[in-house]
Amino acid sequence: MGIFEKGFERPSPIQEESIPIALTGRDILARAKNGTGKTAAFTIPILEKTDATKNIIQAVILVPTRELALQTAQVCKELGKHLGTQVMVTTGGTSLKDDIMRLHQTVHVVVATPGRLVDLAGKGVAKLSNVTMLAMDEADKLLAPEFEPVIAQVIDFCAKNRQILLYSATFPVxxxxxxDKWLRKPYVINLMEELTLKGITQYYAFVEERQKVHCLNTLFSKLQINQSMIFCNSVNRVELLARKITELGYSCFYIHAKMQQGDRNKVFHDFRAGSCRNLVSSDLFTRGIDIQSVNVVINFDFPKSGETYLHRVGRSGRFGHLGIAVNLVTYEDRFNLFRIEQELGTEIQQIPQNIDPAKYCR
Incomplete structure (x- = not known):
């Protein structure tokens, strides 16, 4: 019922491959891009295998950022709504006292960033000895050198017969x-061929730096925007641009890494709830964030790397949705444009006078 109410009609390829394997108890190493339904691929088997009648933590989902933790917990709660499964989210930057209080009540699944979880487990508040399922999303980020020792601690707190589900868009060393160290004969899934740019029509407009705002204004007046995300390459530019957009008379939020966590959560929540049409963001916000109604992504500043481009543009047109991406490209950006096209094996076309609404409006 939870799956049905969430509006999922058929499994995406990553879900089809991982759910049956995860249910058998085998470790999984899955490589899949954002927007392919990764979150449900591990939350569904976790919820299925969790026994809501037992008052113990049975599964842990680790993610690298607070925003992703909140979003993943939300998916967990929605999918497990009719199971009586209690999901708790705990991340750094929030009140430790509240978490301790919450852990005195029933919790079956914990969604967490690694540092905070180790903190709670080390204090003996979060009892992880019955955790038999551990999922790691965005594993390439979680296993960065600064995180890895913490991850090893988390695993040591879990049950000896635990199952590990690892999901990552890239597989660094x-x-x-x-x-090699932690997974037992893992089942390997690689769905990287399915570019997240499917369903997204990409355009570029050659502009001078000083024409960018004017160009953006034109786009706003011409496009049928449900919701848009506009990316800048620096925190300062995010705030300046948001101010400019507001002066032009459009509703606009902004979000970046230097904001207080509470403010970031509020902006994310309000934008997601549809209380504002446009969101200006720095790259903090590109990974794994899924807002269904975003149908236009604008790179106000063209990104430097193919990976950043993919993560930004992969926001719109996620699994089964259509979208367009418009890149404002200056003379200096032209080599990056060409390189990213080659690297991602995709085509970024020159923007036409009129864009067919069928390409991005359903």
């Missing part, structure tokens, strides 16, 4: 060494 750290992921390989982690796999």
């Amino acid at each position: 750290t992921v390989k060494s982690f796999k």
